Amino acid sequence: MYSPKILEYASKTFDDIVIPDEIVVSEGIACGDALVAQGEVNGDTVRFAIMVTDGCLLSRAMSTYLCVKGSGRRLASVRRWILSIKEAAERDGERMFDCWDIPYMPERLECLMAPVNALVELTARLVSRSTTVYRMKDTEALLDCDACVRSSSVLWANDTAPKVVYEEKNNEVSDDFREKWCRVSKCRLDDGDVVLLRELTPHVTSLDMEYIRHEKMAQCVFSNMVRAGMSDALVDPQWKIVYYQIHRKAVVRREIEAIASFVGGIEASFIKGTNTGALYDAEGIFRLHLDYDILCFSEEAAWKLGCFLLRRGFLMYKDVFSLKKVDVRGKEVVQGHFHMQKILDDQFRLVIDVNYPGFPVGRIGLFFPSYDGVFISHENQFVITLCHTFKHRNVYMKDINDLYLMATRWKMDKTRLLTLIQDAELGLFASVALNYICSSYCVSAEERNLILSLVPPGHEDDCLAVKGWPYAAQAMLEVKRLDLTRRKQRQRDNPRTYLMPLVMVSEPITGMALDAVVRKLPTMRRVSNTVAVEDIGGVRVLLTGMGCFLDKQVGCNVSVSRDHLRTRLRAIIEAAGIRRELLMPFVTAPRLNGWFF
Amino acid sequence: MMDSLKSRFPVLVDSGVHYFDYAATTPMPEVVMAEWLRYQREVCVSLGKGGGRLSRKALEVFESSEAVLRSFFDVKTEDSVVYGKNVTELVNVLSRSVEDQVRPMEAILVGPYEHHSNVLPWKYLAKRKGALFFELPTDSSGAVDYGYIGRIPAKVRILAFSSVSNSNGFRFDIGRALEHLPEDAMLFEDASQSVAHEPVSLRERVSCIFLSSHKMYGPKNVAGAVVSAGLMERMVPVVLGGGMIDYHGFIDKWKPGAQAFMAGTHDIGLIASWARACRFVNEVSYGDIARREKAIHDAIVGEMDGLDCYKIVSLDQAQSLISFVHQGIHAHDVASFLSDRDIVVRSGNLCATGAIRRIGIHALTRISLGLGIDSRDIEVLLESLRKLGRM
Secondary structure, three states: OOOHHHHHHHHOOOOOOOOOOEEEEEEOOOOOOEEEEEEEEEOOEEEEEEEEEEOOHHHHHHHHHHHHHHOOOEHHHHHHHHHHHHHHHHHOHHHHHHHOOOOOOHHHHHHHHHHHHHHHHHHHHHHOOOEEEEOOOOHHHHOOOOOOOOOOOOOEOOOOOOEEEEOOOOOOOOHHHHHHHHHOOOOOOOHHHHHHHHHHHHHOOHHHHHHHHHOOOHHHHHHHHHHOOOOOHHHOHHHHHHHHHHHHHHHHHHHHHHHHHHHOOOOEEEEOHHHHHHHHHHHOOOOOOOEEEEEEOOHHHHHHHHHHHHHOOOEEEEEEEEEEEEEEOOEEEEEEEEEEEEEEOOOEEEEEEEEEOOEEEOOOEEEOOOEOOOOEOHHHHHHHHHHHHOOOOOOOHHHHHHHHHHHHHOOOOHHHHHHHHHHOOOHHHHHHHHHHHHHHOOOOHHHHHHHHOOOOOOOOOHHHHOOOOOOOHHHHHHHHHHHHHHHHOOOOOOOEEEEEEEEEEOOOOOHHHHHHHHHHOOOEEEEEOOEEEEEEOOEEEEEEOOEEEEEHHHHOOOOEOHHHHHHHHHHHHHHHOOOHHHEOOOOEOOOOOOOOO | OOOOOHHHOHHHHHHOOEEOEOOOOOOOOHHHHHHHHHHHHHOOOOOOOOOOHHHHHHHHHHHHHHHHHHHHOOOOOOOEEEEEOOHHHHHHHHHHHOHHHOOOOOEEEEOOOOOHHHOHHHHHHHHHHOOEEEEOOEOOOOOEOOOHHHHOOOOEEEEEEEOEOOOOOOEOOHHHHHOOOOOOOEEEEEOOOOOOOOOOOOOOOOOEEEEEOOOOOOOOOOEEEEEOHHHHHHOOOOOOOOOOEEEOOOOOEEOOHHHHHOOOOOOHHHHHHHHHHHHHHHHHOHHHHHHHHHHHHHHHHHHHHOOOOEEEOOOOOOOOEEEEEEOOOOHHHHHHHHHHOOEEOEEEOOOOHHHHHHHOOOOEEEEEOOOOOOHHHHHHHHHHHHHHHHO
């Protein structure tokens, strides 16, 4: 069917590991060839690989040809070379086919050009690239969630790209401003709240909208406007974003169903919004979320899930993979957290937020819900949400709404729930959150009794220690500081390790493979059942069940040679016996540029 | 297998290809081509261009051809037929002509497995009008959640859908959609993939149905939209020029009804030729077409089912097309392999990127069926599929 030249290049493997500065993902609109080009620049030399993830032999042959002929040359020279190929093809498409000794097939020109175009874009990006450097956030002072910080980029040896320091937006608002929006974000409004809603919402400014979106309140305010019959105000195009968030929830359903089916077969469970959504549906409120949270009860389950997601086209969100050693009753447990992302229909971002083997309580605690192999009980779900309410710097009103609806709509074993709250030492959090609900949610006497009965004995007055929660930023800080001070009496706050994906695999690396690595490579040592680490010259590479990762924290202080890293990765891959076809072509997720509308 | 009608299609006989791309274009039978040629020989001119004999003859041919089309598509007297060069153009024209009916933050919906031609015009209409644009979501089995239409917290103004999808043969269930649509929603149905296989007409509550001539053995460069009287009243012409205006002055006055959409010179020969294609389909009959296609469909699917390498992604309800992926060979290479054996199929995205992604793939190969397929074509196709299966 094709020439020997096509067959030769299409079957040749260009077996290179690229630790990319830039990634270009291309999906031909007419041809349907899907490919990825990734490149790194060391000094003035470019190293690149073009992987055809789903494509025809022409596209594969051209990809390999470009890699063989171009990778390892000077970036400027590769740029000139690829532009000349593109221009020649535009002038005379037939010549492209002559070069490959195949008859001219105009309808297949795009198959040959897709890799060329991808390399044109990749080299353009590499020429103008810059490295974003994040300032290390002092999460200890602010008690912000230390799993959510952007960790700094790795300092690569011979990296000539200009550095751009990322300036985080100052989202600070006054407590009064926060209070008014929090009040109208509750799922239960009193008459005064409705009056406030009617005052606020017809004049939403872009800054208001940015704030309520950032704080995940927009959906709650929107729902309350719908319930209050404020359809005129909803004509404001600023609310479009919520309509599309509602639509996204419907679109991602097909993916969530497939994931749920897999999750049902491993030691894992959906937590938070996925479970509480039905409570909102019954109230006529939209409960929307970008992230779908899954708790895995073991490292192994987390790797299985991660690999499954990779196979389904998810990619790792490069800023959010971290490990932290947590003392749990004198035993050291490695807690992990990562995000995987997939773009559906080229528009809708779906994030799977994975925690294992327990759910974080503040900075240094872990909650281990009981799991019957299928479900996490309502009582345990309640505790997880209670933990999350105090996880981030500010309180999300959706968490308080969840607590209110869970407490009043779910049938729960009160004694069991109180025991769970007490065992996890969450009395303070329960007191603060549940007393706030009783004072602000327009609850009936019956609901009030029910809600307050969930505050463990002895903690009834804990809430009095903080004033102004959840509106005052200082109040949140005080609650968390109080909790941390108590926990620190028994536990240490270990540093968190932030990881950058280097190589990931579509099937989990087994414990046996890890044994083999540790046996063959004396530089590797095991840190847990499924994680081994190699620390050479201050550069730490971790091998997990999902693949190899670089400790970014070390990498931003020490200059890391990518050539050296590549050598180590090859050695690890070989020692682990990882087959080439299991290596995922690329692993970090691109960002969406925003909505079409 | 029934007697083949291949001899009726000169291009199939002369080229010698084994043609399985009827969903893209159906070849024209000799009689349909002859009709166009006859018009050019005997009439040539268009409507309303001068008062001569030829012009009057053009009007007669137009009226008699439209009568055939109206009868074939069961068009009610009060409804209108708007002509264009193809369905893509007509969807664009119609979506612009109803622009004033759409208000900001109203919702425009399209089906889940649509061709780009039934997505982009509506998407950009939404953008121009500040409206919301949604493609109907599916679940993990690919089924449509019709109830979603009723759960959208915005007023649904337009629903556009294909009666049958060109990518996987999905049939849109208009009855279930109507359960959730507001009374005043406008419904636009693209029947391009149905016209060659089953009777189609403007159904109750549907505002407009798009009909493709070149997908039902008629000529290219002509298509029609049957527009309900209710919608026609509210439509504004978008292609302005000669032939569509009654009075030109300070305030212009458009011609009534569909005439306001007949700007410029039209090839009446194409409409006559399309009408002849309708008569050709009637002569064969939809019942016979369905029987023929089912027999071919079952023969091909039966063969493919026996070969592990093929995964059929079209739905069981699709009898006129078979979309598939080969587990080890990319769709383009499958198409090239078949092309080397003079077998014409379609591969890639089929101009329906969203639909293909929703199916969960990047590209597929589509075999589509029609009246020119004979037993030799099937034999060659099956033998080639078997060979591909061994690769």
